[in-house]
Amino acid sequence: MVKKLYDINIFEGEKDTIQDFRNECKKLMDLKHDNLIKVLGASSPVKTVLWEFCTGTTLKDYVKINEVYPRTMVINVVRSLGKALGHLHHKGIIHGSVKSSNVFIMPDNTTKLTDYGFMDWKDGVVDFIDPQYMAPELFNGESYREKIDVYSFGMLLYELAAGEQPFSYVPEDEISHIVTSLNKRPELPQATPVLYKKITHLCWATDPEQRPSFHSINDQLTKPEEVLFPATIQFPIQSRTKQPP
Template sequence: MSSDTSSGGDSTGSKVGVGGGGSTSVPPPLKEKQKEKEKARVSRTSSILWHAHQNDAGAVRKLLEEDRTLVHARDYDNRTPLHVASLHGWIEVAKCLIDYGADVNAQDRWKNTPLADAEGAKKHSMIELLKSYGGLSYGQNGSHFEPKPVPPPQPNKCDWEIDPSELDFSTSAMIGKGSFGEILKACWRGTPVAVKRILPSLSDDRLVIQDFRHEVNLLVKLRHPNIVQFLGAVTEKKPLMLITEYLRGGDLHQYLKEKGSLSPSTSINFALDIARGMAYLHNEPNVIIHRDLKPRNVLLVNSSADHLKVGDFGLSKLIKVQNTHDVYKMTGETGSYRYMAPEVFKHRRYDKKVDVFSFAMILYEMLEGDPPLANLEPYEAAKYVSEGNRPTFRSKGYIPELRELTEQCWAHDMNQRPPFLDILKRLEKIKENLPTDHHWNIFNT
């Protein structure tokens, strides 16, 4: 909350005395009014940032007609609605904001101006528009701050730096593709590996390089049997590449697509592997929040599917925890909508418990055989969940203890969700008391 409210930011606060003694204390009813006023202000701030993100110029204009000061609204990272519109290239929204007096050179937490964001995202029409209104390019992404692209990580000639000539792509196969690059199966020193290769056209893009550097620096630190193992990276030549172990079993998304619902026994074994990896990532004080835990990012070691590993740390955040109950100001709507915690969708403060929510959705999918809320589009599913709704249990595989655990893991209040160390203990206990698989065959035929 902003500090001005605590000192009676409303000018009437200093005029109200008690008992005629010249006291300037604020009576309770007025304090309550101020609290309500502050609540409403925070709500309107969230609304305009949200509608700017959604490219809804009409809704933005309506909010500004009601309160012109919202044009200067700021989120946790000090970003204005114009920053949001500029990053996405929403021209009509930007024009509306500028019409209402938006500061074209406002700077966010990283000192980036809206023009710097538009340049970083290569939104050419937006760049022209902002420049025509006197926009300057300052900040980490801006040309005035940093004329050259950010160099990729090169800490003292790392022992994990791989010469691209050592990578054999002669029998390579595509494993996955994204907007920034592709993942290929290749061979490194005679060993099959997975190579995440940044598209050559993006090798000079500041934001892409920044994300690449972040993922490399994160992966270097990770060592655990349930985490995909980092082997090295190409950072000194283009295209930039990130090399990890190759897991023959493919991902859990594909596996569930082929197999459908899994038996409780298999689901629990899979859940234990995921929870082990996540308990390692969430270990304090250096907590890593995955932020995109979903079946596509859970990999099977082999075709027997007897061991799982958590992978893809492109959206993860490494947080130094000072206090067990710390919550963080991080980007909202990060990750995949269908598995997204409500607090992320709503752009609220959140902590490592967002991964616990995603874990519950994966557990649900393993037992049901279908993605959560499969009848809804991913965005609609996230919206439905953010309104307090949850998927319906249909599978007979949901023994009471497993259902109770799932419900606690997707609790609306993130403080009610158990940590992964507790989840592990409970899964082990459920596994001990589980009847042998043949008892469940009648439900899977």
């Protein structure tokens, strides 16, 4: 079934632009990965992309609804996302909007990622990405590449550990100053496992060159589960932040 329509900024009448868009669609339609929601088709005149229908729950809602969630679920999510993003980067595709509302937990507990690609047609990349997940170079108006996805992945690791979105209850218009001028990141719970914390902090590096590739990240994520997530750890690791009155 086709349910999701995704508006893309295309200038009608420019044949080269429309053809490039169609080529991008074909490239994405050819992707095959268990952790990616499929692109089924597109229509350039009406500027839409059609995605595989998804019956799962977004990771954003899952974390919000569940007071606690299984360690095995966290293991599955982070490994699955690492593989999916690694596959996209291997194919030369930047996701561009990695966030918990674009991650789905399916009824069979499979993790799937959606809304990837089409970076050249998104109407203002900075406006398209939620500031909670946005890499410093985007705030600074610098050129971007695949390492913006690595930074955002680090924010998802935080969200799973803390049980809340990054920079919760911080006004969105202040996040840019916190991330760029103050060079601060959310504080991981004190009991966060050492390797999990190390991976997260590497993903958050200000210099994109200092962030690991997903090949390197996935090598770390394949280490024994008890190294990544000791059995004594319960998620979220800390009590959730209380919403201010």
